[in-house]
Amino acid sequence: MATPRDSYHDPVLLEEITALLVRKPGIYVDGTLGGGGHSLGILRALQAAGHAGGSLLIGIDQDDEALRSAAEKLSEFAGRAVLVQGNFQEIEEIIRRVAAEKGLRPKAEGILLDLGVSSFQIDTPERGFSYLRQGPLDMRMDRGATLSARELVNTLDEGELARIIFRYGEEPRSRSISRAIVRHREKNGEIETTEELASIIRAICGRDTVIKTLSRVFQALRIEVNRELEVLREALLGGIASLDDGGRMAVISYHSLEDRIVKTIFADQARSDWGPKGVGLREPVTKGIISQVTRKPMLATPEEISLNPRARSAKLRVIEKLYEGRSA
Numbered sequence: 001m002a003t004p005r006d007s008y009h010d011p012v013l014l015e016e017i018t019a020l021l022v023r024k025p026g027i028y029v030d031g032t033l034g035g036g037g038h039s040l041g042i043l044r045a046l047q048a049a050g051h052a053g054g055s056l057l058i059g060i061d062q063d064d065e066a067l068r069s070a071a072e073k074l075s076e077f078a079g080r081a082v083l084v085q086g087n088f089q090e091i092e093e094i095i096r097r098v099a100a101e102k103g104l105r106p107k108a109e110g111i112l113l114d115l116g117v118s119s120f121q122i123d124t125p126e127r128g129f130s131y132l133r134q135g136p137l138d139m140r141m142d143r144g145a146t147l148s149a150r151e152l153v154n155t156l157d158e159g160e161l162a163r164i165i166f167r168y169g170e171e172p173r174s175r176s177i178s179r180a181i182v183r184h185r186e187k188n189g190e191i192e193t194t195e196e197l198a199s200i201i202r203a204i205c206g207r208d209t210v211i212k213t214l215s216r217v218f219q220a221l222r223i224e225v226n227r228e229l230e231v232l233r234e235a236l237l238g239g240i241a242s243l244d245d246g247g248r249m250a251v252i253s254y255h256s257l258e259d260r261i262v263k264t265i266f267a268d269q270a271r272s273d274w275g276p277k278g279v280g281l282r283e284p285v286t287k288g289i290i291s292q293v294t295r296k297p298m299l300a301t302p303e304e305i306s307l308n309p310r311a312r313s314a315k316l317r318v319i320e321k322l323y324e325g326r327s328a
């Protein structure tokens with residue numbers, strides 16, 4: 001079994017997130033606990049503001065290795081943090097359950113989702129996320145899940161594979177790539193490793209496009225294996241429903257497919273509908289239930305990017321739950 005490195009994952013936009021989220025005592029939820037870097041920042045900020053006493057952090061991750069590593073990192077706050085293995089798709093139920101166990105109101109003051117995979121997952125060859133590391137074609141964040149990338153690559157037909165590579169990788173050569181994959185497995189049997197898949201892709205790509213194509217195909221398979229976009233929609237709506245009045249949710253996305261979903265759901269939930277023009281209603285037909293704290297996504301500074309290249313593609317969006325009766 002792989003042992004976590006010392007530096008499991010450098011948290012992105014940490015100062016910005018703690019400054020925007022941590023304002024009052026209450027329940028804080030880190031839906032993507034990873035190595036616990038953001039959670040540690042949130043707990044320290046609560047302590048520095050004198051809010052630690054009335055606060056609880058709920059850390060969620062579907063990866064058992066992440067939970068082990070985060071438990072170590074957060075050991076100084078053991079009594080103030082509850083770590084749960086689960087999918088953030090179930091954020092509402094998890095908050096309700098933990099709050100009931102602790103005798104708290106099931107409403108969160110702050111929620112964070114730092115999407116995608118951690119550096120640890122990417123850098124661990126046995127997890128099979130990276131075309132740069134020789135390992136089994138796996139890509140499951142939840143190691144108890146049944147569907148892996150190996151299953152997809154070896155059982156889907158050419159059309160289904162092409163659709164996934166096009167939709168989730170936005171790869172223009174999706175058809176020729178899926179044709180090459182299917183031909184390869186017909187001739188040589190199952191494709192078992194990241195290196196085997198990468199070499200099939202390399203064989204049909206020009207030198208100038210190969211890196212982009214490899215990362216797009218690997219991204220597409222990862223998204224499909226973990227149903228990343230589907231669960232994100234549910235987590236955003238469940239998270240908003242779980243926020244206390246005035247509570248905030250922060251989401252960091254790393255590619256345009258994720259960011260588009262976050263942007264659209266936030267805009268929808270913020271919009272009030274005033275019905276047809278000219279009717280002159282005093283109240284909207286439906287009221288927006290959140291306001292957007294960040295009109296445009298916040299990006300990492302050049303200094304942060306120079307220290308942590310992963311921050312380059314990060315986009316942070318933050319919303320605030322409105323008080324009943326206050327419209328967007």
Ligand SMILES: C[S@@+](CC[C@H](N)C(=O)[O-])C[C@H]1O[C@@H](n2cnc3c(N)ncnc32)[C@H](O)[C@@H]1O
Pocket residue numbers: 008009010011012031032033034035036037038039060061062063066086087088089114115116117118119141231
């Ligand atoms: C970018 S990392 C988070 C790193 C973390 N912020 C830190 O400071 O170490 C994303 C983490 O979220 C987890 N994750 C991704 N999607 C998830 C989901 N649907 N449910 C639960 N955990 C998820 C991954 O397993 C991974 O550990």
